[in-house]
Amino acid sequence: MNLNQIANNLNVICRHVGAFIKQEGENFDRSKIEQKGFNDLVSYVDKEAEQQLVEGLRKLLPEAGFITEEGTATTKGERFNWVIDPLDGTTNFTHGLPVHCVSVGLLDGDEVVVGTVYDPNRDECFWAYKDGGAYCNDTPIKVSDAPALKDSLIATGFPYYDFGLTQQYLQVLGSFMAKSHGIRRMGSAAIDLVYVACGRFEGFFEYNLNPWDVAGGAIIVKEAGGKLSKFTEDGDYVFGREIIASNRNVHSEMQQVVAEFWNQAQS
Incomplete structure (x- = not known):
């Protein structure tokens, strides 16, 4: 399996969904917020974003199953599973606070081997794949060297x-x-x-x-x-x-x- 290729294709999908989220956020109607539980908010944007992700990821890796926040797809794969948060930071989004993102990881068994987190407000696509390094857009990133x-x-x-x-x-x-x-x-x-x-x-x-x-x-x-x-x-x-x-x-x-x-x- 070419994890680099999968990661790059995943980035394209996440950017597309992120653009949808950003567009909907510009005129979001807070009356459309639903509550899954106390302080557990969801909107049509979360649901539609997840559906778009599932459709794109099914084409990218047909044998993979899904673990999704909104339950759009629940079929488990024997080896590979996509773990999807279509809109991490829903409460921020519904209040117009521009700190939220699309987050997707690919599990190979119990190990995450590919991950993308796309922030549409800053147009920052963070991504990595196993043994391939980590990036923000096209720039390699590394953790801080602060000693204590x-x-x-x-x-x-x-x-x-x-x-x-x-x-x-x-x-x-x-x-x-x-x-x-x-x-x-x-x-x-x-x-x-x-x-x-x-x-x-x-x-x-x-x-x-x-x-x-x-x-x-x-x-x-x-x-x-x-x-x-x-x-x-x-x-x-x-x-x-x-x-x-x-x-x-x-x-x-x-x-x-x-x-x-x-x-x-x-x-």
Whole structure:
């Protein structure tokens, strides 16, 4: 399988869908927002974008199955599966905040081997494939070389429907504030991940994530020289619902800070 060719074709598909999202966002009617659950928003733009992705990806790799946020396609492939978030950052989109993206990863078994995250507002297409390096548009990217947490800018995502761990989460945020250059919350896990990959952030952590939130961005971080794990251990960060992504240098420090919160949460 030519992963380079698949990645380039995936980029074309994601750019096409991103153009649709940007166009619809210019005159988006907030009365068309639906709620899948508390604070879990969706719109016709999410659904149509996902349908366009599924149609394009079926042609690109007919044997692959799908893991999709909006349930447009649910057939699992024996070996290959596309993991799709058609509009990561839906809440930002519906409020007119230009921080959202298309995120797609290709699983070969349990391993992500191709990933694209396209930000239509900045026209930045982040992409990578296994052993092929990581890129923003046509430019190679790599993680920051900041040596320690005290030199780092950290990203996270805030809980938006499950608030049972709010106090512990505030404690870990306070710890990061005191030990780094600060905390940012962009509202899109895929954007956070690719910003780690290109050195804008040194690290990112979040919990209660879904595979479509992280699959596309995870391989881009990895191919850019970064490190990924669960909060306190290595493991399945795509399906494990929690992730730390870093420039590698600050990873152990981030795990130590998060462990304080996570150990309290589990007790």
